[in-house]
Amino acid sequence: MSSHPTETVPVTGQHRITEAQSRPVRPKDRFLVFGAPKFEQPEIDEVIACMQSGWIGTGPRTAQFEKAMSDYVGGGHAIAVNSCTAALHLSMLGAGLKPGDEVITTPLTFCATVNAIIHADGAPVLADVDPQTMNINPARIAEKITPRTRAIIPVHFAGRACDMDAIVALAKQHNLLLIEDCAHAIETEYHGRKAGTFGDFGCFSFYVTKNVVTGEGGMILTPHEADAARLKRLALHGMSKDAWHRFGDSGYKHYAVLDAGFKYNMMDLQASIGLHQLARVEANWQRRRAIWQRYDQAFANLPIVTPVPPQPDTRHAYHLYTILVEQERCGISRDQFVDGMTAHHIGVGVHYLSIPEHPFYQQHYHVRPTDYPHAMHIGRQTVSLPLTPALSDDDVRDVIAAVTQLLSS
Numbered sequence: 001m002s003s004h005p006t007e008t009v010p011v012t013g014q015h016r017i018t019e020a021q022s023r024p025v026r027p028k029d030r031f032l033v034f035g036a037p038k039f040e041q042p043e044i045d046e047v048i049a050c051m052q053s054g055w056i057g058t059g060p061r062t063a064q065f066e067k068a069m070s071d072y073v074g075g076g077h078a079i080a081v082n083s084c085t086a087a088l089h090l091s092m093l094g095a096g097l098k099p100g101d102e103v104i105t106t107p108l109t110f111c112a113t114v115n116a117i118i119h120a121d122g123a124p125v126l127a128d129v130d131p132q133t134m135n136i137n138p139a140r141i142a143e144k145i146t147p148r149t150r151a152i153i154p155v156h157f158a159g160r161a162c163d164m165d166a167i168v169a170l171a172k173q174h175n176l177l178l179i180e181d182c183a184h185a186i187e188t189e190y191h192g193r194k195a196g197t198f199g200d201f202g203c204f205s206f207y208v209t210k211n212v213v214t215g216e217g218g219m220i221l222t223p224h225e226a227d228a229a230r231l232k233r234l235a236l237h238g239m240s241k242d243a244w245h246r247f248g249d250s251g252y253k254h255y256a257v258l259d260a261g262f263k264y265n266m267m268d269l270q271a272s273i274g275l276h277q278l279a280r281v282e283a284n285w286q287r288r289r290a291i292w293q294r295y296d297q298a299f300a301n302l303p304i305v306t307p308v309p310p311q312p313d314t315r316h317a318y319h320l321y322t323i324l325v326e327q328e329r330c331g332i333s334r335d336q337f338v339d340g341m342t343a344h345h346i347g348v349g350v351h352y353l354s355i356p357e358h359p360f361y362q363q364h365y366h367v368r369p370t371d372y373p374h375a376m377h378i379g380r381q382t383v384s385l386p387l388t389p390a391l392s393d394d395d396v397r398d399v400i401a402a403v404t405q406l407l408s409s
């Protein structure tokens with residue numbers, strides 16, 4: 001064994017790890033950062049050009065990025081904001097909830113989805129996921145609809161399209177608003193239609209680990225023109241004219257405050273990155289798909305659960321490759337596996353501990369993990385492996401070697 005404890009893979013209960021196996025797959029100074037983005041020269045040049053232009057705030061490049069997103073998704077009004085969290089919050093405000101109005105979403109999501117409901121005075125209601133697709137189960141949604149239900153927020157988990165036929169039908173039948181959390185799902189399609197276009201608002205994320213990156217950033221897409229104008233205003237203090245239209249090349253203009261708004265606008269500096277990231281969205285998707293297929297092949301005989309194939313007539317965005325490490329089958333726990341990958345100097349993620357595992361929601365909404373057994377089970381066994389276009393073939397080989405070593409000792 002090496003003299004540095006951090007240089008060895010922890011020996012787990014049932015396993016005797018030989019000296020050769022205890023050697024990390026990667027050296028410490030080459031730690032593989034989970035979700036590392038890939039930047040290329042065009043966005044670097046655009047950022048420099050933006051800075052040299054003297055205008056880095058919300059302006060022409062942000063407008064160009066909005067247009068590009070709207071074109072990519074196939075229409076609708078686009079509002080660029082500084083995060084998907086902001087996009088979800090504004091969309092919930094667009095829904096015009098009254099205090100205590102119920103909004104149904106999945107327990108297997110990032111906390112921002114649920115917090116957006118709370119910040120708009122809504123009451124979050126959770127509907128458990130399907131154990132195979134890990135997406136919200138429409139049958140569970142139907143059970144949770146009450147006269148107070150106002151909206152549904154499906155999350156296209158890991159980039160896999162939710163069962164939109166069933167969800168749209170429920171929304172229509174009960175006159176509910178539909179807000180799609182597309183943080184994983186820029187490339188996702190369902191029956192020939194892009195995610196984010198099925199309902200009233202589609203919310204996208206350009207956070208550092210997402211499929212299109214601006215650092216921090218988000219976008220709302222909506223078919224409703226009046227909502228778009230109102231949310232755009234709310235995203236910038238409730239002012240009637242944005243800064244570009246006050247200080248831009250047409251000269252100073254007065255503004256009027258029409259709402260108590262927020263500071264949620266995207267900067268041209270961010271849009272500079274996003275424009276070129278979006279231009280490469282397909283090439284990056286193909287690279288992630290190739291990595292996904294290599295993982296599928298490499299792990300076929302391991303005792304882990306790998307993602308089920310995409311549903312027919314859908315396009316998976318391949319955002320997260322989530323495996324389940326079930327202790328009974330694998331001999332090690334999920335957390336031991338996570339520690340083992342870290343000892344191999346490979347960063348992994350957990351998406352997600354289910355919402356009811358967190359103290360805040362237990363205390364304020366009286367939810368228990370066991371009430372959502374599929375989300376609980378996934379949340380306690382899941383690990384996300386690196387899956388970004390920044391990975392080299394050697395990086396992918398290292399991930400496969402580390403996973404194989406941890407599970408076959």
Ligand SMILES: *Cc1c(COP(=O)(O)O)cnc(C)c1O
Nearest residue numbers: 083084085110112183205206207
């Ligand atoms: C990342 C993420 C968000 C929040 O996105 P930000 O841009 O970081 O605010 C919301 N929902 C889901 C499902 C996410 O993965």
